[in-house]
Amino acid sequence: MTAGFIRREPTDHTRLHSQPKVVASLKGVGWLSFFDKLDGFDDAIALEFAQNSEHIQVQDNQTHEFHTNVRGLDIGVNEDLISEVTEIPRGQPWDKDDRALNNRAKTSFFRSYEKSESNRNGVKRESLPDEWGEVAYHIMKYLTCEGRLSIVYAYHLRMLYQIRNLSYQKPQQRISIPHLLLHSLKEMCIRVKKGKLDAVAHHCLIKLIVCHKLQEQLPQISWNQFVQVGVGQDKAPDTENPMTPPTREESAVRIHKAFLAEARG
Numbered sequence: 001m002t003a004g005f006i007r008r009e010p011t012d013h014t015r016l017h018s019q020p021k022v023v024a025s026l027k028g029v030g031w032l033s034f035f036d037k038l039d040g041f042d043d044a045i046a047l048e049f050a051q052n053s054e055h056i057q058v059q060d061n062q063t064h065e066f067h068t069n070v071r072g073l074d075i076g077v078n079e080d081l082i083s084e085v086t087e088i089p090r091g092q093p094w095d096k097d098d099r100a101l102n103n104r105a106k107t108s109f110f111r112s113y114e115k116s117e118s119n120r121n122g123v124k125r126e127s128l129p130d131e132w133g134e135v136a137y138h139i140m141k142y143l144t145c146e147g148r149l150s151i152v153y154a155y156h157l158r159m160l161y162q163i164r165n166l167s168y169q170k171p172q173q174r175i176s177i178p179h180l181l182l183h184s185l186k187e188m189c190i191r192v193k194k195g196k197l198d199a200v201a202h203h204c205l206i207k208l209i210v211c212h213k214l215q216e217q218l219p220q221i222s223w224n225q226f227v228q229v230g231v232g233q234d235k236a237p238d239t240e241n242p243m244t245p246p247t248r249e250e251s252a253v254r255i256h257k258a259f260l261a262e263a264r265g
Contacts, residue, residue: 007145007201009038016138021131026138029163031177034086035142041203042227045070049206050192050199066186071230075213077185082178085208091176094158096183102154109161122153132160143177144184145201181205 010016013036017023026032053068065078083090094101106123110116117127125133136156140146144156152160162175184202191199211223217231 007147007199007203008041009035009142009145009202009204011039011041011204019131019134022134022138025131025135025163028166029174030088031143034088034177035138037087037208038142038204040223041207043200043203045210045227046200046203046206047192047197049075049210050189053186053189053193055186055190065182066189068189070210071226073210073213073217073226073231075209077182077209079176079178079182081209081212082181082205085212086178086181086205088177090178091174093179094175096155096158096180101158105154105157105161109157109164119151122151123157125150125152128152128160132164135163136160143180 016026016035023032026035048070049068052070053066055066065076067074067076069075079090096102106118110129114129115127116129117124125136127133128136133152136152137149139156139159140149140152143159159175162169181202185205188199188201207223210226214221214223214226221231
């Protein structure tokens with residue numbers, strides 16, 4: 001996106017790896033390898049992923065999933081798939097809007113001697129003790145794809161509490177990051193389908209999901225080939241053909257124009 005908040009995950013991990021305490025915290029909780037896997041994206045693919053989504057809830061086993069189609073590639077997205085592509089095990093499903101747990105996190109994260117600055121929305125990130133403000137920054141950038149980074153919300157504090165207190169938790173008791181990402185993707189897709197194009201997020205995660213599904217295709221094609229021609233095409237795109245999938249730059253311009261048109265309306 002070229003307007004509004006940037007909701008893509010970082011693809012340059014220099015800031016992350018320049019801070020040993022942050023690296024140790026994220027490695028300890030098992031999230032670091034996922035962050036490091038995020039190495040690229042395509043704006044047009046992410047937008048099509050969201051616009052073509054259809055949401056399904058399978059009642060018999062409480063599996064929440066949705067389907068989408070991106071350039072001829074059918075994709076079913078659920079917690080198991082996200083766990084596989086992120087290499088993060090499933091844990092306890094959670095509701096980020098659970099008021100009781102959120103209110104508890106606002107106090108339980110902090111030690112008795114630690115002070116922070118709060119407002120009605122949350123805690124100022126810069127006021128978090130030691131390395132925790134920077135850990136929160138990377139959670140917002142890689143996991144929740146926040147547009148604003150100055151305020152740490154209660155559901156962020158729940159994740160920070162988990163990292164800070166790993167020794168007291170069994171792996172299966174930890175927050176399920178695949179569950180979090182699945183619901184974040186679903187919420188994003190719903191907003192995009194309502195016309196909120198600036199809501200597109202998780203671009204790099206979407207690339208991971210697409211590449212995983214491409215490995216199941218015969219014959220197999222690369223990510224770059226898929227971006228150019230999709231699935232089932234046997235020739236390179238014609239740059240004069242209006243049906244040719246747009247390049248990243250063309251897509252960014254289109255999305256920007258649509259965003260401005262929506263803002264005016």
